[in-house]
Amino acid sequence: MSASWVARCLRLSVPLGALALAAGAFAGPAAAEDVIKIGAPLPITGPLAPEAVKQQQGYDLWAEQANKAGGINVGGKKYKVEIVYTDYQSNTPRAVQATEQLITQNNVNFLFAAFGSGAAKAASTVSEKYKVPTLAATASSVQVYDQGYKYLFGTFTPNDTLTTPLTKIIKAQVPDVKKVAILARNDLFPLAIAQEMEKSAKDNGFEVVYFEKYAIGTLDHSAALSAIKALSPQWIFVTGYTNDLLQIRKQMVDQQMKAPVVSMIAGPAYQEFIDALGKSAENVTSAAWWHPAEQYDGKDIFGSTANFVKLFKEKYKSEPDYGQASAALCGALFQLAIEKAGSIDRDKVRDALASLDVTTFFGPVKFGANGQINSLDPPVFQIQGGKPVVLFPQAIKQGELKVGVE
Amino acid sequence: MQAMQILINALVLGSLYACIAIGFSLVWGVLNVINLIHGSFIVLGAYLAFGLYQSLHLSPWYAIFVAAPLFFALGYVIQRLILNRVITAPVLVTLTLTFGLDLILNNAMIYFFTADYRKLTLSPPLGSVSIAGAVVPVDRLIATATALLLTGLLYLLLRRSRIGRAIVAVRLDRDAAVLMGVHVPSIYAVAFGLGAALAGCAGVLMALIFPISPLTSSAYLGKAFVVCVLGGLGSVSGALAGGLLLALVESVGSTYLGPSHATTLSFLLLIIFLILRPQGLVGRKGFE
Structure with a gap:
């Protein structure tokens, strides 16, 4: 009896799974109007899960602040921000798949890179192929940036x-x-x-x-x-x-x-x-790469370092560390670049990122020719x-x- | 002097590995179920010890007495209500089922306890003692002694008690055991409960030694697996022998070849055993 019970469950699960897939496919493109979607592949489960939580906190804090202020100003029109998360289970090959899925199925406008240098490097081949501007919040190794890629930028200085x-x-x-x-x-x-x-x-x-x-x-x-x-x-x-x-x-x-x-x-x-x-x-x-004791007066949505720390503490009841701060910074930088470009065209935003030279709550931000930040003293x-x-x-x-x- | 230190490190670590593996080995040997929840049971035991110490200031030595009955009941119920339904199905079905249960338990722990690493730090700390020129942390020493004690108790239970003899009987020949009047489903449930209780107690001891997080469950499970293959399934002495061998290989390998090769060596050993001595160090051939 028990074997057939399992078999029945298995048989039932196939059409259910197909149904769920179909529902997902229909739900996808519905919300494309007046929203800027940024994809974030993260190791939400698995050994790196604690790091993913930190990244999410940073991204969410930025998205909340940006939406509270009415959204991102693109040539006079306000766009809301939506962050699309996918879980790659702390498995680097899956990070590559997840990134591709975000681009081709979730139709994101821009990307936050996968966590850490290894996964960010692996997944950057995909974002480069589709020419999607990508900001890496946690990739410091030079090997990530020496690939001659045009669409990848990172906020950590070399090791x-x-x-x-x-x-x-x-x-x-x-x-x-x-x-x-x-x-x-x-x-x-x-x-x-x-x-x-x-x-x-x-x-x-x-x-x-x-x-x-x-x-x-x-x-x-x-x-x-x-x-x-x-x-x-x-x-x-x-x-x-x-x-x-x-x-x-x-x-x-x-x-x-x-x-x-x-x-x-x-x-x-x-x-x-x-x-x-x-x-x-x-x-x-x-x-x-960053410490809450720093005192910068930024032009980004968070303004001063002290204001960022205050907003973070209000939302999460804990002191931010460099991982969370860098994630929030990546959001703020996209906002600066999109507003500067006056467009959500991927190439225009990419050029705006490459030419950024601005002080933020995180410190001065300017990217080198390889895309890695070169303006910070950790x-x-x-x-x-x-x-x-x-x-x-x-x-x-x-x-x-x-x-x-x- | 360094050789002494390596040897003592290995002895202590080996007993801890045995403690991690013994419940897993019992369940695998008796039920022929590769119990993938084992790692998560250990972590849950560690959280229990952590919680009791933080809230009631109950020392982990006493937490064992809370963990053992609690985990026995948990294991008994899981076996009775869920696993017994598919126990006669091919091994892949039970494997998948325990895999699913593990996903549920592990993600529930991530949800309730978060994935942050925690540490049970005794205050005042127990410090270390010198034995024959080697430094040994007292908490590890006590954990080792407790692990050996638990192993001994299990040995006695299997050897001397009626229920223990019934477990061994089912392990050796299920059909003959049925003919002798053994009620197999309840023996299965008792064996699984014992396995869970041992995992829970191991977790309490590990809480003293390793950082606690739901994410460590796969590391424990991996060690349990290797120890079982090395030592042989289902026997108490097998788990002990496998644990000591694994720890010794890891310690020596990591000292002379560098720590990055310790894992390589232990898996190499695993492959050699699978090819040359699949029954393990003390297992009997054709025992299946």
């Missing part, structure tokens, strides 16, 4: 702008540091950052005594940490995402590893990193007293470097 200032500060203020150990997640962005770090450490006369990668999804790091401990480096530099860095920091404490300097990218910029680690997060240094910061404290750039400095991570 070395994070590691070089950090290395300079450590070299100037902690003369004891001689040996550096680098442990990197074997993934496009974390690995690229680690390689930049290795380069900048060597350029500044440090000895890199350990450089290893750990696989995506590694549960336990005790063996790698034991090996690092045996080398007794003064600076331990680890890259990865929040879950990796939480686990590694916890295991460092477990193994009683101490060092004058411990740096981690990209977890410490997130509040949940500090909340989850408590005291063990103290004095960990990091760098990010801040270096350290967790002190459970809060991120900015050490660099000078203009927004909040405190001095503290040495010693236990």
